[in-house]
Amino acid sequence: MGSFRHRKLLQQLKKMTDTQQRTFRSSSRAMHVMPAWVIDKYGNNDVLRFTRNASFPLITYPNEVVIKVHAAGLNPLDVGMRGGYGAASMSMKRDPLNLKQSGSEFPLILGREVSGVIMECGLDVKYFRERDEVWAAIPPWKQGSLAEFVVLSGNEISHKPKSLSHTEAAAIPYVAATAWSALVNTGGLSKDNCGNKRVLILGGSGGVGTFSIQMLKAWGAHVTVTCSQNAERFVRELGADHVVDYTAGPVQEPLRVMEKFDLILDNVGGDTERWALSLLKPWCGAKFVTLVTPFLQNTDQMGLADGMMKTFVTVASKALKHLTSGVHYRWGFFAPSGPALDEVRSMVDAGQIRPVVEKTFSFSQVPQAFAKVEEGHARGKTVVQIIGGGEYS
């Protein structure tokens, strides 16, 4: 009898401990809802809606973690997605078999960068533990970080740099993952081969540009940047060797008299590819990598199949055309990557890369934060504080 009661007590104790371990502090409201900024349709800033009743994100796969969001970074992509940019391809990614009704992505949470704390780990997550401080870039087909919690896979997250606050850390992951994908994966640059490389960044004063300047300088490259005149001092402070003011006249003229480049990162688009590829060193593997591509626009306008076909034909014919002049033409895309962020963390903690936060908003000011990003002429990043950011923390 005694041993039965003892066993029962032990079982009760174990149940309590298990429950305590899996319980974490959310907002004071019930655990199945959370505060978030959502959109219920695509449009301008008016579609942003604050709710305390957004669905609590659940772990679906064993490699996922729940992160309590401390800060969220905003990017031009968030403004685009608010208006429906990329909706066709994102829907395909969320629902590949097209089983759901159209519009099933709503309520949609935006915000592609997060810095926060892990609250719960899926059974297969070995590299991270509860209470780890992490940062991540969030794929556009997943729910974003303008919420109290977000769920991401263990491959997408990385331990946050110790030297940064959450607010500072949230300014880096999306631009870092984009720059890494464009410069390293597509452009073939690395810390070991940059010493003798000349790189031109078209549009160097924004989020991707300011990160790229710092990473390339840390790797020893020579960096030339185009930006408007009032950003010149700012990009020089980040390490740019040469700065060309694109507002002073046709920017290609001063660039043409310079020594040719090994790689051009294009953050501007428009007519740049009509003249920029002639600035590359021919027949020695030099590359033009543009981040401004028509891929999502094509799929939005023409549907997935036709849009992808048009995209493929466009990029292939351009690549072929430029290959005959001895230079490589490539499209760069954001790619979420925890391992890339691990490398970036080391550079941040070594003081080689600093966050460039242009403006910080509280969680109640998300529409103002969107308006700021929409203004353009960024000098770094716009960040929203979720915890410690006012009324909803």
Ligand SMILES: NC(=O)c1ccc[n+]([C@@H]2O[C@H](COP(=O)([O-])OP(=O)(O)OC[C@H]3O[C@@H](n4cnc5c(N)ncnc54)[C@H](OP(=O)(O)O)[C@@H]3O)[C@@H](O)[C@H]2O)c1
């Ligand atoms: N393909 C992808 O997966 C991907 C991922 C991320 C970003 N992107 C794209 O990459 C671009 C850059 O992103 P971002 O986050 O860095 O944007 P951002 O923060 O808005 O910065 C853009 C910068 O470009 C400058 N600029 C505008 N026109 C220019 C010109 N003609 N010449 C030189 N500079 C010019 C602007 O500053 P001033 O005019 O004031 O000097 C601004 O600082 C955007 O078009 C974005 O959509 C693509």
